Amino acid sequence: MDLSQLRMFKKVADSGSIARAAEQLYCVPSNITMRIKKLEEELDELLFIRQGRGLVLSPSGVIFLKYTNRILSLCDEAKRALSSNSVPSGKLSIGAIESSGTGRLPKLLSTYHQSYPAVQLEFSTDTWKNLEDKVVKHEIDGAIIAVKSTHPSVCYEKIYEEELVVIASSTYDDIESAESLIDKNIYMWPEGCPYRKALENWLLANGVSVPITSIASYGTILGCVSSGAGISLVPKGIFDQFKLIGGIKAFSFDELKPIDNYFIWHKETGCHSAKDAFLELITGSEIKNTEA
Template sequence: MELTQIRMFKTVYDTGSIARAAEVLHCVPSNITARIKALEAELGIALFYRQGRGLKISPAGEIFLTYAARMLTLADEAKRAVHPDAAPSGPLRIGAIESSATARLPRLLAKYHARYPDVSLELITGTGMQLLDATQNNKLDGAIVAIDVKRPQLRRTSMYREDLVLIAPESLGPVHSAADLQGKSIFMWPEGCPYRAALERWLLQSGQTQPIISIANYGTIVGCVSAGAGVALVPKGVFEQYRKGAGWVGYEFAELTSVDNLFYWHEHSEHHPARDAFVAMLRAEFEPALTPLE
């Protein structure tokens, strides 16, 4: 089993075809086909099967994919470890929940690219659980989520605390308590969102049982509120991003407690100059500095 075979297998999976993988790897398709067949022979399993004009990974291939990603990550880490003083370079895959990607990271990403132009930074958005799963399976080098949980093989550190703001159209009139939301449409991210959970706790404590309309996009949520269709609870960063000309009012309540956003990374990828430089810039951007958790 060779790293070249494993990289070819992973690239075929990522691109969906041998022809596209050959373009990415700058080799001929027949070479990839032969190498993957040799790998399948060594493993004694089929990694792919044909589906129409493309390839679909087999169930056994899905299992092997997790190990392949880990082996390639370890190989890349080994290369970086040989040159510990080298400037950050190469790929860096960072995941972030949408509120962080939209409202907190743009300025930092621009600074990072200017400072480390040799790093190929890729930002992937998703739900907190999706990003943690991807980090745990070595598909991401780190992730920013608003969930504080212990996960096997993952380490985490506090990044910043996100205050929460209830936004409501001006036509609704003042909102003094949760009772003022009775009968109003509420737009929030789907179940599992920590900001939604904070709102649900507030409503429950106030004796309210309001239905919530699930929308997995802050632009759409803000658009609904701006159109006067209802209210929403958003992180303060999102509020500040969209507030200009939005036509709505923001309210903060002591009962709606702040939510910590954390950075997670895999414990087996301790030495990663590009990621370490990214975290260092996070420390400088958000005060107080990050503090490690157990």
């Protein structure tokens, strides 16, 4: 077993295809097939199961992937610790909930790339729970979520507050209270979203009961609202990003308190100058106070 085998195994596990893994690793598929077969022989376990035209992890493969992520993460840490180059470099994998990825991060990612061109930045969006799981499993180096993590393996730092606004079509009457949402269609992210929970708590506190339609996309939610199909509650950064398009207006309420956003990373990350530089940038006053 060697690191190249583990990297091949991880690529196939992540992509679900030997062909796609070969493209990403710039090698021929037959080489990966042979190395994975030798790895399975050494472990005396089947790591993949063929499903249609792709591959999925076997139960043993799922277990082995967890150890592979830890091993590769530790190797990357060792390289960083031994490097005499103090300038951030290497790979940095960052995840974020969609509200941050859409509202605040585009400008930040551009600034980071210009400041640290030697860093190979990888960015993705997901739900806060999936992002936390990926950090715990060493699949990503850090993530931005809107929930304070209580996982024992996770470190966190508050990076900013997201103000909340109720949005409606510009053709709607003004939203004056929670009661204004009665008989309106409400569009929100699915259960588990902290912004949805804030809306539900506000409605409950005011004795308002309305059905909520789940949509896992701010683009779709904004499209529904601007067309006059219903109402939503979103981070102000999302509204600021899309208000110039027209067709929507926002309303603020004192009862809807800002929600803290956090940057999280694994406690065992160790020396990681690229991650530290990212955290320093996102906690800077310029970023925190910048409207999207």
